Amino acid sequence: MTLSVELTPPPFDPELGAALPAILEMMPAVLSADLIPAIREGISSNALGSPTDDDLSRDGKFTVEQRQVPGLDGDPDISLLILTPTTATGALGCVYHTHGGGMIIGDNRLGVPDMLDWAEEFGLVVVSVEYRLAPETPHPGPINDCYAGLAWTAEHAAELGYEPGRLIVAGASAGGGLTAALALMARDQGGPALAGQMLICPMLDDRNDTISSRQMAGLGVWDAAANNTGWTALLGAARGGPDVSPYASPARETDLSGLPPTFIDVGSAETFRDEDVAYATRIWQAGGRAELHVWPGGFHGFDGMVPQAALSQEAKAARVRWLHRVLDI
């Protein structure tokens, strides 16, 4: 069905809208696959680049370690970034993190400062996986890397020094989609028991055809065209077709029962709004536990890019409140 009426996008929150031009200057438009190398190059050289070991150690509050662990079923080894609190008292938990970047950019340091904020508050080991990126590595390479890292992390709870019952998975954007897929795989394949999954503005649906994806075309951060580029890099010609695995595109899963407690947040002014709301709704309909926050006027990743905005502070605080409920046991 084609809508003949023009879709009116929800307005950006005033503070976020005012900051958006500066964000977009740093964020090159992701229009086609041939731009991907240039985008990777551009990002590593600007302010969006990764935190250093020094940044991550937070003046000695964390030890910073890289571990090579086996890939899945003979895949190449993968690298895990492991950050362990040095001063925490009491039993540690663990957050297993999959970074964002539309499946095509980023590394396992992207988004980790947010994980460290939680790690400081809750006493968590942070493990962030360096999965291979599309299009060089199409599905199922990236999710298999993530799953192998999760399995290793769960098997080595004692060595890493955390309680197995306090393992959660978390990720933002494409990392949120990978996190959701990890929870599905763990459920289906008898994998690690998870205390919760934190899906931050997750990229869940390769079909990319919701009202919100059309409403926000050309607007904000990660619009439908960029989303198309990311999914096509991962799935090739299969994107949007009938044969896409839920482990690539979790919205394709018909059975959302039996998942760990789920947190989902998303902005009202972003491509992923409708698919994220639908995912939470379907978890409830399947008898599951989910908490959903839709932040009015938020664009994709707003809280990371404009952390001082009132809406960003509230969004971060809501995640921490959920973590209290999941981890304070």
Place this chain on the structure above:
Amino acid sequence: MKDLAVRLAALDADAGAALRVIAYFDSLVEARAGLQPIVRGAAVLADCAARLTDDERRVRIRVTAAGVSAWQDEAPRQEWMSATAGSATLRLERVGPPGPVEAMILERAASAARAVLDRARGRAATADPASAELIVDASAPADVRLQAGRRLGLADSAYAIALPAEIRVLSGPVPDLPGRAGIGPAAAILDLPASWAAARVALRFAAEGTDEDPGPQVVHAAELGSLALLAEVGDQSAAPDVKALEHASAAAPWMLTTLHTTAASISLRAAATALRLHHSTLQDRITHAEQLLGWNVREPRGRLRLQLALALRRLHRHP
């Protein structure tokens, strides 16, 4: 992921930073952002705490460089960078003469704040009778009343003032009032209709402050206690004690003032002082009044009866 402040710091004093500052505040103004986002913008872009104060409009906002709202009572320092925005002052908590980017932040943020203040808090409560009427109207929708509260610049708690021909609604201390006034109790914005109802009752107990109508001109509803119930009895003039008061008042111009002061004072001696009379003169006047009234006003029971009669007479005069 790095943020806007870092981005601006990197740009520093070049033309790009100035343009970015201008665009940022223009965008806030266009989106009709409130004062908090504007002050937060100044703090974040300047990478230091910023505060906006306007004593006249009871505005005080302070935001840290991290964007967190955190008021501090300590007085602003003279050396801080500042700009005025009408009656308001915007300050960056940083010492020294502002550099070009800081000057631009101050100028644009102050101008944006001024636009909001003029729009949202520009008029004193008295100058907006329509909003005041709306906010005390319990039948008006809640969001409309809350909106009126913002137009009037009210804090979370406010109170109604009933003047003989005017409604006022405000937060903060009671201002000087022109004549008879009833002050309602402090209430949340949506509970102001009740504050208004109480203020109107209090107004009926307020006197002109003349010999004909002696008594306090300003009455607080919260201080009336059970006396407020008297406002609900029908025709107060029908009460025999009110008739007796009228009868007595015809005998001498000083009668009502003397009786009111006696009823309101802690002792006859205090009443004499207040009335600037010799103690024995007051004694003589009261004896005369008691003969006309038909009861002793000096013993407790009679004093209460006198107070009630005076209150009922005032209610009758101010229906």
